[in-house]
Amino acid sequence: MxxxxxxxxxxxxxxxxxxxxxxxxxxxxxxxxxxxxxxxxxxxxxxxxxxxxxxxxxxxxxxxxxxxxxxxxxxxxxxxxxxxxxxxxxxxxxxxxxxxxxxxxxxxxxxxxxRVPPIDSIRVENADDASPGPVNVSSGYRAEFFANEIPGAGDYYRIKTYRNDVLLNKPGNISVFEDTNVDGLPFILPVRLSINPISEDGEGYALGDKIKVELLSISKEAFLFFEELETQTTNGGxxxxxxxxxxxxxxxxxxxxxxxxxxxxxxxxxxxxxxxxxx
Incomplete structure (x- = not known):
C-alpha cells in the first residue's frame, strides 16, 4: 500500500x-x-x-x-x-x-x-440578454444549439464542442443523453446549452470565437460508459x-x-x- x-x-x-x-x-x-x-x-x-x-x-x-x-x-x-x-x-x-x-x-x-439527426442551428446571445438557464454563463456570450430527435425509441447521443478548434474537454464538458421521454422531439434545454465553456467565474464565449458543435450517435453501452466517466471525473469532495x-x-x-x-x-x-x- x-x-x-x-x-x-x-x-x-x-x-x-x-x-x-x-x-x-x-x-x-x-x-x-x-x-x-x-x-x-x-x-x-x-x-x-x-x-x-x-x-x-x-x-x-x-x-x-x-x-x-x-x-x-x-x-x-x-x-x-x-x-x-x-x-x-x-x-x-x-x-x-x-x-x-x-x-x-x-x-x-x-x-x-x-443514425444521427442534423444540427439545425446555433444561437449566440449576449449573456446579459439571455434567459436564466442551467449553465453558469454570466459574462460574454452564451451559445445554444438546436436539433430534433429522430422518431423511434432507442437513440443515444454525445455532444462535442470546439472553441477555436480546441475541444472543450473539462470533465463537465462530457455531454451525453438518451431519447427516453423526448423521442422525436426537440432536444431539451440542458442539452442545448451544454456547448458552453465551464468556468468558475461564469465567463462565456468572446467576440470572434469560432464555435463548432458535433453531434455523435453512440450505442447504449457507450452512453453508460460516458455517463459513468463524467460521474467519476467530476467526483469531488x-x-x-x-x-x-x-x-x-x-x-x-x-x-x-x-x-x-x-x-x-x-x-x-x-x-x-x-x-x-x-x-
Whole structure:
C-alpha cells in the first residue's frame, strides 16, 4: 500500500491510501462516418495519482471487421507509439468488431454505427440578454444549439464542442443523453446549452470565437460508459463516492485469463455545425 495524501484539519489527521494498480491495456477506439482515417489508441494504465502521460502500447496487432465481411487492418503510427491507423469510412447501420492481439492476449469489442439527426442551428446571445438557464454563463456570450430527435425509441447521443478548434474537454464538458421521454422531439434545454465553456467565474464565449458543435450517435453501452466517466471525473469532495472503474466493452477472448483491458470501442455518425461569435 502506498500513502498518497495526508490532510490535516484542526487536530484530525486523515491518511488516504490506495493500492498500487496492475497495469492494464487501455483502449480508446472510435469509428466515424466522417473521416477516412480511423484511429485506435492503445496505452498502458497507470496509478490514479500518476500524472505522467500514459505510455503507448506498441507492437499490437489491430484490426476491425464489419458485418459485411470487410476486414480493416490497422498499422501503428511511426510518430505516436500506441496509435494504430486504418483508411476506411464507417457506414450507418454497420456493425464493427475490434480485435486486438497484445503480449500473448487477445481482446475484442463490438459496436454498431447508428443514425444521427442534423444540427439545425446555433444561437449566440449576449449573456446579459439571455434567459436564466442551467449553465453558469454570466459574462460574454452564451451559445445554444438546436436539433430534433429522430422518431423511434432507442437513440443515444454525445455532444462535442470546439472553441477555436480546441475541444472543450473539462470533465463537465462530457455531454451525453438518451431519447427516453423526448423521442422525436426537440432536444431539451440542458442539452442545448451544454456547448458552453465551464468556468468558475461564469465567463462565456468572446467576440470572434469560432464555435463548432458535433453531434455523435453512440450505442447504449457507450452512453453508460460516458455517463459513468463524467460521474467519476467530476467526483469531488473528501467524502464523495470512492474511485471506481468505469464500464468497458473490451473483453479478453479467454475468459479464464487474469489479463483484463479497460477503455471503450464505439462507432458514430456525426453531424456538425459551426458559427463565429459576432455582435
Amino acid at each position: 502506498v500513502a498518497v495524501a495526508t490532510m490535516t484539519a484542526c487536530e484530525d489527521e486523515i491518511n488516504v491510501t490506495l493500492g498500487e494498480s496492475t497495469p492494464q491495456l487501455t483502449v480508446e477506439g472510435w469509428v466515424s462516418d466522417q473521416t477516412p482515417l480511423q484511429t485506435i489508441r492503445l496505452t498502458i494504465s497507470q496509478d490514479y495519482f500518476d500524472n505522467a502521460a500514459a505510455a503507448g502500447a506498441s507492437g499490437a496487432t489491430v484490426r476491425v471487421n464489419d458485418d459485411q465481411g470487410n476486414v480493416y487492418n490497422f498499422v501503428e503510427s511511426d510518430l505516436n507509439s500506441g496509435d494504430y491507423l486504418s483508411n476506411f469510412t464507417g457506414a450507418i447501420g454497420r456493425t464493427y468488431t475490434l480485435y486486438i492481439q497484445y503480449q500473448g492476449e487477445e481482446y475484442q469489442a463490438t459496436t454498431q454505427l447508428a 473528501l467524502f464523495a463516492n470512492p474511485i471506481a472503474n468505469v464500464p468497458t466493452n473490451i473483453q479478453n477472448i479467454n475468459p479464464a485469463s487474469a489479463k483484463k483491458a479497460v477503455g471503450f470501442f464505439y462507432a458514430s455518425a456525426v453531424s456538425s455545425l459551426e458559427v463565429t461569435v459576432t455582435e
